[in-house]
Amino acid sequence: MQTSAPSDHDELRDALRALCQEFPSDYHREHASKDIYPEDFINALTRDGWLAAMIPEEYGGSGLGLTEASIVMEEINRSGGNAGHCHGQMYNMGTLLRHGSEEQKRAYLPGIASGDLRLQSMAVTEPTTGTDTTKLKTTAMRKGDRYIVNGQKVWISRIQHSDLMILLARTTPLPEVKRKSEGMSIFIVDLKDALGNGMEISPIKNMVGHETNEVFFDNLEIPAENLIGEEGKGFRYILDGLNAERTLIAAECIGDGYWFLERATQYANERIVFDRPIGQNQGVQFPLAKAYVNVEAANLMRFEACRRFDAGEACGAQANMAKLLAADASWEAANACLQTHGGFGFAEEYDIERKFKETRLYQVAPISTNLILSYVAEHILGLPRSF
Amino acid sequence: MKVLVPVKRVVDYNVKIRVKADQTGVETANVKMSMNPFDEIAVEQAVRMKEAGQAEEVIAVSIGPQQAQETIRTALAMGADRGILVQHDGEVEPLAVAKILKAVAEAEGPGVILCGKQAIDDDANQTAQMLSALLGWPQATFVSKLEIGSDEATATREVDGGLETIKVKLPAVCSVDLRLNEPRYASLPNIMKAKKKPIDTKSPADLGVDPAPRLTTVKVAEPPPRQAGVKVADVAELVAKLRDEAKVIG
Ligand SMILES: Cc1cc2nc3c(=O)[nH]c(=O)nc-3n(C[C@H](O)[C@H](O)[C@H](O)COP(=O)(O)OP(=O)(O)OC[C@H]3O[C@@H](n4cnc5c(N)ncnc54)[C@H](O)[C@@H]3O)c2cc1C
Numbered sequence: 001m002q003t004s005a006p007s008d009h010d011e012l013r014d015a016l017r018a019l020c021q022e023f024p025s026d027y028h029r030e031h032a033s034k035d036i037y038p039e040d041f042i043n044a045l046t047r048d049g050w051l052a053a054m055i056p057e058e059y060g061g062s063g064l065g066l067t068e069a070s071i072v073m074e075e076i077n078r079s080g081g082n083a084g085h086c087h088g089q090m091y092n093m094g095t096l097l098r099h100g101s102e103e104q105k106r107a108y109l110p111g112i113a114s115g116d117l118r119l120q121s122m123a124v125t126e127p128t129t130g131t132d133t134t135k136l137k138t139t140a141m142r143k144g145d146r147y148i149v150n151g152q153k154v155w156i157s158r159i160q161h162s163d164l165m166i167l168l169a170r171t172t173p174l175p176e177v178k179r180k181s182e183g184m185s186i187f188i189v190d191l192k193d194a195l196g197n198g199m200e201i202s203p204i205k206n207m208v209g210h211e212t213n214e215v216f217f218d219n220l221e222i223p224a225e226n227l228i229g230e231e232g233k234g235f236r237y238i239l240d241g242l243n244a245e246r247t248l249i250a251a252e253c254i255g256d257g258y259w260f261l262e263r264a265t266q267y268a269n270e271r272i273v274f275d276r277p278i279g280q281n282q283g284v285q286f287p288l289a290k291a292y293v294n295v296e297a298a299n300l301m302r303f304e305a306c307r308r309f310d311a312g313e314a315c316g317a318q319a320n321m322a323k324l325l326a327a328d329a330s331w332e333a334a335n336a337c338l339q340t341h342g343g344f345g346f347a348e349e350y351d352i353e354r355k356f357k358e359t360r361l362y363q364v365a366p367i368s369t370n371l372i373l374s375y376v377a378e379h380i381l382g383l384p385r386s387f
Numbered sequence: 388m389k390v391l392v393p394v395k396r397v398v399d400y401n402v403k404i405r406v407k408a409d410q411t412g413v414e415t416a417n418v419k420m421s422m423n424p425f426d427e428i429a430v431e432q433a434v435r436m437k438e439a440g441q442a443e444e445v446i447a448v449s450i451g452p453q454q455a456q457e458t459i460r461t462a463l464a465m466g467a468d469r470g471i472l473v474q475h476d477g478e479v480e481p482l483a484v485a486k487i488l489k490a491v492a493e494a495e496g497p498g499v500i501l502c503g504k505q506a507i508d509d510d511a512n513q514t515a516q517m518l519s520a521l522l523g524w525p526q527a528t529f530v531s532k533l534e535i536g537s538d539e540a541t542a543t544r545e546v547d548g549g550l551e552t553i554k555v556k557l558p559a560v561c562s563v564d565l566r567l568n569e570p571r572y573a574s575l576p577n578i579m580k581a582k583k584k585p586i587d588t589k590s591p592a593d594l595g596v597d598p599a600p601r602l603t604t605v606k607v608a609e610p611p612p613r614q615a616g617v618k619v620a621d622v623a624e625l626v627a628k629l630r631d632e633a634k635v636i637g
Contacts, residue, residue: 010419010457011457011460011461011464011573011578012575012578014421014461014572015464015572015573015574015575015578018572019572047574048572048573048574048575049574049575049576050575052575053575057579062575062576062579063579064575064579
């Protein structure tokens, strides 16, 4: 399918597609239906360096930009896979890279680049505070050369398939800070050490086959040297990573969008009802054409966000808009694809119901649509703050 | 030893070929181009020879327009060491390619030249054979298994009705067949490394070759559309139709 993507990255895409083709739809279907983590697929992506695209060369990565990283995410989803199993690493390593100390970078980044260490998890969301992140209740209190963590997180993904996790916790109680965004810090948690030693997890069965968990901290001890950056500035560090995260998510949505449209157009050309292909009916054509237009428009915004990010320019507006446009477009494409397939779209073996559920997530996580609109309204249009 | 691998830029095998309206050729504008799949097999073999310590250097050479550099980069990303682009914008026919490759081989002195058995665009299947004749080197064509010794190579050839195993003295020209190996796809670090590997650009004139075509294409046409089939009731009717209508049996 022809797309608006610049052709500069065809070489990367060709190699990625060749790899992804080794993991056809039935591989992903099988793993998703049994809730098994696609270990071999993630290992292959890691072995060939794709998940280390953004790690600088001095730490063993390829030193590429957000543009290329987003292409990796897009191609995974476009091939029928689900980047949700591995995208955490792309965002999380950026946090470590930007705010970690030189010792931390030397300690972790080469291992992450080689695949010996996985940094796939980030623990922000809490059950009682949700999107109102600054009210989070998990605390990390300094005691000598350690921090003692207590509290609870929810929806923390990939913990069982990661070695490291970035944790956001309050280090200064809310009443004692001037601004609510202050007094939170981020830490690197060594998951193998933590599990059973002050940290327990309880997996959440869910609609999208994510390995995601409730997490309970009961006096978990973290060495003080695992604090990233300065104490109290953790929320800002997390916000710093959000533009990259949103843009990468947009690329995943766009990959999904193309996948749905490719499946739908193929089926619409082949399925004969009333003695002609269903795709000959404009009632079938137009929803697909509309979805294609919207995926393409989102794609342009996504590449603009990437371009700005890679040039070191402000890209908050573009990253947020790309995420919104792309999540809406992939959902529209998913719906049109399901409709085009009629009853067959509901059969597992067509993969559409699976991808349909997977792409629905992007309306909610990692950031819900309303919160993006609120960003646009307040930060770009200058409307009064609502919360 | 050095291994020389010619690689050709062709329309990607996934692309549905369209004939140009004026019937002078096939449409290549805005069409995805890739390395000829048989040449990928040749590159893979050369890289495996290097990994096994049988080759010191793998050189990928392409004859074609500026964009054929991309094809060379693909070979470099698979593990070739350096590239040579013999830049030429027009059509090049197998004989001209063979002459150019002869000049490159004489300059480089490879122990073996690994070609794809044919290119999927013109399916000519001539270059390796012509090259071997021009160089006066032995040839092993349609190779599905290759063992390289110090001064000779043992090649298994796919021939009608079976496999033939031959020994050829080195240096030799081999053309590789589909079943020789399964080419790897490039990893990201290797794609990045390939960007830094050298590619030399030459012209056919630098090598003393005039690539002007000697053949004239009269017409390129779409194959006739497939006719709908018919159902036959029994073997007797099938035989009758094959004999009387299709006239394929006597
Ligand atoms: C499969 C999955 C994986 C996840 N993985 C992770 C992870 O690895 N790490 C992590 O930290 N989190 C993770 N999350 C959590 C995710 O980021 C949150 O679910 C998301 O941010 C929304 O928070 P919430 O669920 O608490 O919803 P709530 O905050 O309770 O919001 C519920 C609804 O109300 C709307 N809403 C809330 N406030 C407003 C407002 N002021 N104006 C308008 N609308 C509003 C929201 O948009 C939303 O639609 C994951 C979630 C899922 C489902």
